[in-house]
Amino acid sequence: MRRQLSTWEFDICEMAFGAYLAARAQGTDIVAIPVFPMRGFFHTNFAYHVHSSINSPADLANKRVGIPEYIQSAAVWARGILQHDFGMDPYQVQWYAERGGADSTGAVLGFQPPKGIAIQQTPGGKALVPMLSAHELDAALVGRIPQSSTGDGPESNVRPMFRDVIVEGKRFFDQHGYIPANHTYIIRGDVLHKHSWIGANLYRAFQEAKALVQKSLPENIPSGLVFGAEYLARTREMFGEDPFPYGVARNRAMLEKVIQFSQEQGLISERPTIEQLFAAGND
Template structure:
């Protein structure tokens, strides 16, 4: 029988390279890897359903579950993870000495439902007592753009949430530098960070803060999942396990690459020491992998926390269980 032809919209992360270049093949599947930046992938998949399989924002994916007939179901594969203390920026003249000073302040964010700000709002409330609906939120493009940024998924937020789009022609990066907003919660760094004297990080010692946060909570924030159209799995339920196994094999290649010592595979001269430092900070004794797929105890804890935030912030219409997020066959892929 001929392999099933499927398209995958995903960025070419190191953990995806072996799938992209063909070193790893999903059993029974002829996979067309479309190397696209996340913004394009998310927009095209959520608006038009352009791909059979795609990388998706964790937050946007959870919000698709609000629909009477959700179009996607995820695999427990996490192409993007990132600690988010480092990407909260402030105007240094706004008098913000601690996160609690953001109460009642003006905070910019590209989209309220974006995964990164969901994490940031949740962490600021959990760790520093800043109620998520205390600030005033302003949504829009971080940088100048001819296309106005809007929420990819319709929202029904609590009346206590104060949110409005920024004026046409404005961008959050410059508004932060000019003092029109006091803070920016984002995934990307604004162009005014490092180039304008009034723009800095809320946490100047972000690396140490993030490592301490992980040490105390065991949470390594998940940003994206791999999602499959439910119509594909309805006709071919075996695809969930086949794809999940292939992603796991591709991740193995990424680990092999960063441990290579014969020559520098990447342009980081102290890669070995960075790997050792990361293992010391994020790995439990006897475990050398800090980035894992599947429903490990750490991943389950992380997803539970995100689902708590999504529901509390008025995004998800119910507090989902972690097992509800994933195709059953994909979970079987990790059973030895």
């Protein structure tokens, strides 16, 4: 994605919401199609060190909290949800970003965090999990909650912010009605202007591909997932037959929210309309 943001050499590219919104706000001629390949309850990926006096997300105030990068879409969702659903104030947190300099999306976009946000890069770009395990951070947004195989290593002092991520995910879905998406697909404006049919055709192709995958899921559960069929049934019971809908209409509430969070967190100064962000005819 950083390569695309630097050169714009690809006609079509998967892109994170944060980068897409920031690039468009700078005047880049790109348009998205309402296809969302990545979703999750990203705030449940927060973990904390047991000696950090953290009992809830609100306790992150005045703590050292690691994130992969400020502009990262998963971090945007996680901060916004912890702020609005759990009372965390992002302006009272000392943030540490793992990615910085030329390796960061923010650097490619020339992005600067808003005034009042305290953020610095981890020393030498040190990874978040080792820092959290060593209590050099109090909490961090990580892709996998570390676990010690022996129960007595440094990772044994790391705990998930939400002990039962399924319960928390269901709470969020029941309250808000969607699973947050952090990526979409964008088309360069010059390509779409020249070939106006591309947006609708791509959207239809992604819809058909998703239908094929959903149909084949029950027959393709890895044998190593002993209760895979049960978890698939439970997932569909919680979220319906299609928990990953495409299109603008079925995702409007989610899209309004990620735009809101992006403005609140300083990625953009003004909120675009959803119609400005997505190619027409993909409702």
